[in-house]
């Protein structure tokens with residue numbers, strides 16, 4: 001029966017980082033992957049250019065029931081460490097916006113880099129593997145697959161979350177946590193577009209493809225980025241960020257004019273542009289197609305009314321919606337399109353220094369399977385690199 005120091009389940013971002021780090025320390029590492037190749041999500045990420053990290057990584061960029069948990073791993077292996085690795089491999093990259101770092105060429109550069117580090121350090125990677133069961137006996141983990149059985153001293157669960165099943169999303173990590181009596185927080189899709197089923201759905205469909213710079217407020221958090229209208233609802237970075245905080249039934253608040261006090265603007269327009277109509281004036285601040293839809297929703301009977309004839313209160317009502325449009329999404333697009341899964345392995349049961357389970361010696365959880373979820377912008381990969389490195393240094 002083949003023996004390894006450690007078996008790592010899942011050759012995604014966290015698993016590859018953990019494997020190369022441990023193997024570079026002289027450990028004999030087996031990396032098992034259920035799909036036909038390693039790093040599938042990395043390949044698809046960042047529109048094919050992998051937003052691999054961010055210049056401004058802070059614990060505040062992560063959602064977790066214990067907001068302090070991520071600090072140790074992020075400081076043991078920071079964005080600067082990963083940037084050094086990328087530079088060592090001669091991979092060219094650029095900052096796109098808000099500190100987000102993307103490959104100049106292709107996400108393949110990152111996968112090839114990780115695979116080369118693993119190969120040079122002697123990691124054994126096996127793809128198309130179906131794990132049938134895992135057991136802990138006589139101080140060892142016994143990993144049974146359809147084709148072979150392996151024995152190892154430590155086991156690292158790096159099988160990710162439920163998002164995008166076609167890219168390897170699976171609940172296997174939660175199943176293993178349950179087997180070892182490690183509780184998980186309920187999961188839900190995050191960094192995911194919102195869907196609408198009410199009268200807004202045809203409105204948004206009519207604007208599909210249009211992008212507007214907005215502020216989205218939810219749960220005392222605010223994201224100032226682009227909003228994108230889609231056939232089924234709302235997407236774009238600002239919305240994806242808000243989705244991570246959203247629970248079914250809740251509202252979101254959108255400021256369509258983030259730099260402008262809309263009430264002051266409309267009252268001034270009434271004074272200075274008295275003969276004009278609201279549509280033509282607002283179109284100087286928002287895309288005309290959006291203004292036309294808002295007109296149908298909010299002031300259809302006043303569409304052709306000169307501003308002079310508007311009551312101040314009526315203008316204030318519109319202004320209040322422009323600065324604080326309250327919407328109640330019907331739901332999200334779900335795991336089918338979500339970039340990440342929120343929730344997962346309860347960090348109270350893991351050491352933040354090593355990622356080892358407190359109640360099961362030799363068992364580690366890293367990456368997305370853990371209840372740590374980053375904001376959009378390279379933070380999820382940084383968590384995968386940091387947590388993978390930390391486990392790799394300790395297995």
Ligand SMILES: Cc1cc2nc3c(=O)[nH]c(=O)nc-3n(C[C@H](O)[C@H](O)[C@H](O)COP(=O)(O)OP(=O)(O)OC[C@H]3O[C@@H](n4cnc5c(N)ncnc54)[C@H](O)[C@@H]3O)c2cc1C
Nearest residue numbers: 010012013014034045046051159160168367368378380381
């Ligand atoms: C389309 C898309 C784009 C994204 N873009 C970005 C981005 O640009 N920047 C960013 O920071 N984050 C991005 N993310 C999020 C990021 O990809 C994840 O947070 C990150 O990949 C998590 O790493 P992981 O190693 O924990 O999990 P994964 O990368 O999901 O790896 C888990 C691996 O485990 C394997 N596996 C699952 N079950 C089993 C099993 N039973 N046996 C063996 N293997 C198993 C899976 O096939 C997979 O290869 C994106 C996500 C998606 C879906």
